[in-house]
Amino acid sequence: MLIHQIPPRPAYLRVKVGRHLQRVGAVAIKNSVYALPRNDETQEDFQWVLREVVKGGGDASIVEAQFVDGLSDDQVLALFQSAREADYRTLAEEARRVAGSLPRRGSPPENRRNEVANQIARLRQRLSELEAIDFFGAPGREIAEGVVSAMEGRMKPIEPREPPKPALRREEYRGRTWVTRSGIKVDRMASAWLIRKHIDPQARFKFVPAKGYRPQQGELRFDMFDAEFTHDGELCTFEVLLERFGIDDPALRAIAEIVHDVDVKDAKYGREEAPGVGQVVAGIAAAHPDDEARLERGAALFDDLYALHRGASRR
Numbered sequence: 001m002l003i004h005q006i007p008p009r010p011a012y013l014r015v016k017v018g019r020h021l022q023r024v025g026a027v028a029i030k031n032s033v034y035a036l037p038r039n040d041e042t043q044e045d046f047q048w049v050l051r052e053v054v055k056g057g058g059d060a061s062i063v064e065a066q067f068v069d070g071l072s073d074d075q076v077l078a079l080f081q082s083a084r085e086a087d088y089r090t091l092a093e094e095a096r097r098v099a100g101s102l103p104r105r106g107s108p109p110e111n112r113r114n115e116v117a118n119q120i121a122r123l124r125q126r127l128s129e130l131e132a133i134d135f136f137g138a139p140g141r142e143i144a145e146g147v148v149s150a151m152e153g154r155m156k157p158i159e160p161r162e163p164p165k166p167a168l169r170r171e172e173y174r175g176r177t178w179v180t181r182s183g184i185k186v187d188r189m190a191s192a193w194l195i196r197k198h199i200d201p202q203a204r205f206k207f208v209p210a211k212g213y214r215p216q217q218g219e220l221r222f223d224m225f226d227a228e229f230t231h232d233g234e235l236c237t238f239e240v241l242l243e244r245f246g247i248d249d250p251a252l253r254a255i256a257e258i259v260h261d262v263d264v265k266d267a268k269y270g271r272e273e274a275p276g277v278g279q280v281v282a283g284i285a286a287a288h289p290d291d292e293a294r295l296e297r298g299a300a301l302f303d304d305l306y307a308l309h310r311g312a313s314r315r
Helices: 011-023 040-055 073-100 110-132 141-154 186-199 237-244 250-264 274-287 291-313
Strands: 002-005 027-030 033-035 059-062 177-181 204-208 219-221
Touching: 002 040, 011 040, 027 073, 040 059, 073 110, 073 141, 110 141, 141 250, 177 186, 186 237, 186 250, 186 274, 186 291, 204 291, 237 250, 250 274, 250 291, 274 291
Parallel strands: 177 204, 177 219
Antiparallel strands: 002 033, 002 059, 027 033
């Protein structure tokens, strides 16, 4: 932790130090007390900040600390995840604003290519900076990556569309362990439900930290960075699973649109059910910190949604 005391003058010093702390990914524990995970690189980051403070006439100390009472480790971790999730959300919103200024399909007009290319390069650079300080795998990384990657794809010359890949054979994915990030929300709840109901009825689920997990032999990851099944361009994980396994069911397509609108927050499909489903999922997450409990409650929600839309598709 960095504990500092900054003099009131010069006024710019507090702003400069604050920006530096934000840049290295530190979170505020209390006024003038900031934390980073302990390693050689973060210690060096704090040492540079300390030098700035002292050079400006202030005072600072770097300490290794463990809370005996008060904040728990989980609460401190939540501060890091909340900060990075907000950063990813801001980046994704900015990327969508840029995308919204372009034609709905195809590459940008020739007179805007350089401008848009520079905007995308800046977004990609910012995303790389956030990933470097995302110490605990905050939610939102996959969405931001998907939006930026989709924009990069639109800058490439239009090539003949490859023939669709053969659908994966569901019988080859039976009885597997499916791994995803802990703290499941709408896309992971819905994807787990889809896996168990329509892909692998004997599926077992494992919930792991978002960063640093190495899958064991035979495990399949979903809705995680570098997973076998995760966001692809503008598609959320639920949509990717439908596409990869060649599942053509009108009721599931309707649910996919709802999940997309709740998860990606781009109102692509404008589903009127999305806000309500989003509130129910938020309620499940608030009431049930355990992922198995969230999975069970989420499964009941998507069972009912499937029954509703399956009945509608038969009318």
